[in-house]
Amino acid sequence: MISVVLIGFGNVGQHLYKAFKKKKVNLLQVYSPSVKVSEKKGTHFINNVAEIKNADVYIIAIKDDAIPSFTASLPFENRLVVHTSGTSPLKSISPHLRPGVFYPLQTFSKGAKLKWKTIPICIEAEHEKDLKLLKKLGGMLSENVVEISSEERQKLHLAAVWVNNFSNHLFHLAEDFLKAENIDFNLLKPLMLETVKKLDAVSPAEAQTGPAKRHDEKTVASQVALIKDPKQKEIYTLLTQSIQTKF
């Protein structure tokens, strides 16, 4: 049975912890400088890095820029240490360790209930046996474990920024706009859900609708006139033009 030590207990760490416990992964320890020392169902919570035990794999869920220095400080050699970052290269893990990546392609919020079964887990390692172990461990959480290079993972992460960070920001702008107009943002939620769900059946190109696609310049102009914030006008115009280059 694969033994795991989890390092970091932020959003990603906590979601991984819950998933590992649910799937009865042999999670020996959770290390974070800020956790209280305790033991829960066979997993020890520790806050002293010197107490980290021997394990088959160390999964680190810490800030990207902390990966090189933190892994350099780990007081053991040649063990499999994997990060969970979308952008950091495999090589960001200190060379005295066997590096790997275990990147769950998902957005992690406190309290969200996730269906791990469908979440792609992007793995990478230098050695075949490490890849095999990561594939096995990923398979305990998800049916969608894929081997992805650091270069591909960075591209995937960029695409994730487009579909998650930027879309969510558009939702944010829409909410702000409706709030200022005293209109209930919740009215948009069935539409937002359908926007994503319809992509099970059709491609985004086929799913595109609206005044920009129809080159309905009258509606576009009346909508631009409704926007007060100049930055938001600029975004509206740029996205409208961008849609129109496609249709």
Add this chain to the structure above:
Amino acid sequence: MISVVLIGFGNVGQHLYKAFKKKKVNLLQVYSPSVKVSEKKGTHFINNVAEIKNADVYIIAIKDDAIPSFTASLPFENRLVVHTSGTSPLKSISPHLRPGVFYPLQTFSKGAKLKWKTIPICIEAEHEKDLKLLKKLGGMLSENVVEISSEERQKLHLAAVWVNNFSNHLFHLAEDFLKAENIDFNLLKPLMLETVKKLDAVSPAEAQTGPAKRHDEKTVASQVALIKDPKQKEIYTLLTQSIQTKF
């Protein structure tokens, strides 16, 4: 029992037709110049405007710019005629009729299965009895019938453009980018679904994550460098700046 004639048989018309039949609404006729004359389960399909019968309400699902001229041509007076448009004002319906709006706030694609129960139906009318009728008819399809003025509806439609048209375009750009890099767009789907689903629990402001929000300029710069298309670079930069004004 409210009797209905449906005018127009495009995406919106066909979805309304299906919903009305499912909910056993008394749908007398469907008129469209392009349908074949026929009869299905008590509803007559006609393509001759002169054959339109007397009904409690006429629901027109045609192109926005056609509403004034088409309604002006209707060979009867003082009957309730409602359009289904997000942008057209109530007054776009010819003044010889009693105007109304029956706007389902959703994106309608061929073949999509919709949960009408949750779709907001935005209604508007000049007379109390017409409003009452629209509320009753809307209530047969949805639990979410709301009275909305033309002005509010236009704002809601603008917000719908942000959350649906523009988000879908970001999905389109992400798909194009990944295709060019030979990476499977489907890997993003669980993330896209969660992007919307998490908003049941938190606001878009609380849900925001990513390099822009964290002011992680290193990642932002490396992502901009990955984008080849200058227009897309511009969109990335503008949305990143816009996120950063919020956090």
